[in-house]
Amino acid sequence: MPWPEIDVPADHGEALSAWLHAQHGVQVVQAAISARMEAEAGCSLAEHQALVRLATAPQHRMSMLRLADAIAINPSGATRLVERLVRRGWVAREQPPDNRRQTDAVLTEDGYRAFLDRTRPAYHLALVDSFSALLTARELADLQRIGRKLLTGHGAYAEHRYVAWSDRPQAT
Numbered sequence: 001m002p003w004p005e006i007d008v009p010a011d012h013g014e015a016l017s018a019w020l021h022a023q024h025g026v027q028v029v030q031a032a033i034s035a036r037m038e039a040e041a042g043c044s045l046a047e048h049q050a051l052v053r054l055a056t057a058p059q060h061r062m063s064m065l066r067l068a069d070a071i072a073i074n075p076s077g078a079t080r081l082v083e084r085l086v087r088r089g090w091v092a093r094e095q096p097p098d099n100r101r102q103t104d105a106v107l108t109e110d111g112y113r114a115f116l117d118r119t120r121p122a123y124h125l126a127l128v129d130s131f132s133a134l135l136t137a138r139e140l141a142d143l144q145r146i147g148r149k150l151l152t153g154h155g156a157y158a159e160h161r162y163v164a165w166s167d168r169p170q171a172t
Contacts, residue, residue: 029131036126041119043088046071048123050081051107051115054091060107061094067105070160078105090114 034045049071068078085091090111151157
């Protein structure tokens, strides 16, 4: 049975090819970084992202909802991720005394040491080997510009998700 025609722009084939290359490229790079993180640091890429956010947060503490938003996952995914970090002793769950309905994720001393000594170096080295070493400075700038344009076009650009990626504590 023939497929019905779809009313798309004439250059849709180019757009589809660009989308498939970008989508698959991101998947492959994420898998390579995550595999290296697991091998060298004992955690996933997503777990490292949570550690970065907690390490740079005031008092190394964030509400579970804020953490989920900061690393762009849903609240139930954040709960499962934090549970894995709790089992390692890298994060504790605490309820603030002024809001018993809220649960905060708090980076422990062991978690901070693991971040500084293991996950942070493994992440940056994996990022260089799996991503930035394969691209020119111009291509990196183009990707940043294009990514921001796509995020902005979908109302999903949030500066706070990117400024802390310097992975240095924010001045208070």
